[in-house]
Amino acid sequence: MKCYLYIALVALTLTACRSSKSAVKAPDTNTSASTKTTHITNNTAALASVQKVAAMHLSQQGVTASTKVRLSGVGGKDLSVNGKLQMKRNNVIRLSLRFLGMEVGLMEFTPNDVLVVDRMNKQFVRAKYGEVSFLRQAGLDFYALQSLFWNELFIPGQHTLSAEGLGRFELVQKAGLNVLTPKNTPKLAYHFYADPQANTIQRLQVRSNNAAEKGEFAFNYDGFEQFGGRPFPTQMRMAVTGTGKKDITLALSLSSLKADASFDTRTTVSAKYTQRSVQQVLGQLGM
Template sequence: MKYFLLTTLVSLAFLTSCRTLQNTQKPSAGAAHQSQEQQYKAAVVSKAQTAQCVTAKINMDVDADGKQISCGGSLKMKRDDVIQLSLTFLGFEVGRLEFTPKDVLVVDRIHRQYSRASYAEVDFLHQAGLDFYALQSLFWNEIFTPGSRDVRSQLNRFRLAASGDYTSLLLTDAPKLNYQFLTRTSSALLDRVTVDGKTAADQGQFVWKYDNFTTLGGKLFPTSMAVSISGMGKKAGFTLALSRLNNDTDWPTRTTISSKYTQIKATSLLDKLAGMAQ
């Protein structure tokens, strides 16, 4: 189970090492066309959940360089406050990941250990500019701009590119990475997020896909998420199958750590992740 917990963390951590698609297509400068583009961008943003919380049971399959393992668990999220991912095996919680705007908490129930660190202290998050709000958007099936909490005020940064049944919102002005948000034109639903590098030397690519949408709180929400990381010398990824979705608000938003648990320094967490990636 220790291997499973670290494998899951590696898959999530690889977010920070990946880069995005470049696209040289430019939208029309016509006023009418610009108005249509703004309307479409607004339509995409309007698909976001209005409820403050999303909860679900999960089945999770993790693949790290050809090694697979599955488990159950739960996903609990409160907007702008917390993302809790509980991992269970044979009905018992074996690990927990908790992301808040302030820090990242990792709990190893088997070995009674935990690590808590700010985003600035975790190099692989800090260097890539990946904060709580970007992670939140990925889990909530929403577009985002790195370093900003309010994507509505940043919509002018996105370029549109239509292809068949899909329309991409392209963000290419970020310092290190390019972002492609692929949407289904007919519904304006976000279908996938692709992140990769600005130069040919940057081989890593990160893709987060969404499927099997259902109605939750009057809005459509995906019950399937698939994350893949490639081009880094190792392949990794995971899939989440969500069930029993709800907007339940009656749950503790912070994990209480027993005094019997030993705290591990953030650098120890990084060492574990590095060891798993070898």
């Protein structure tokens, strides 16, 4: 694995958001009559649907899980390792990667910055969200990323989904799913595909509002199991497609889900590690 692991993590973490700006493929809407799109103009019906999905949020303040991590599309290689996911609401999202029982790398998102550590080569990248223009432009700050990992609705730029925010969603019915889209997001369109019976989010699709800009970002969910009193996805898959370069995907298969918020929430990087810039890593990939 060596440096590839480190480069791949940085590339996926940061270029996924940049690619979404140019913004994964929606369910095929052209193959049968069953995929008919119905626009719901009744604001009361739209609000009721949004409220049901929002009500499915976890009450737990912390979640941990073992995970199998599969990464493809970076550097012409595929990577599969074991790992651990740790999340504490409004505090941290950490994905630790292990090989032969040792931690070889991690990604850590906090409200202030993004940290990617390569322990095999003793190097790291740390970047504030505001320093990464494509993260800022896509509206994918810590709180949006948190909502993705917790399988929850969000409105770009808002830390929480307020009662007023619930009324900002439009409702379209497509392919048997309710598609919830927040209004007034000028650069990108965020489409949440929700199961109308379980009221769980099956997919987030992000596309540019500019038809001339190609490329899509998606976060897909599957393998729902009961956890914390609600169905929670044990399969998560992020993908960046249609950018003119090789598609990038990161898939997580979760197991041993636990409600736990007692872990340390910040990683201390040794002074012996070398800090690298985002530009250095992306330049190595020709991005």
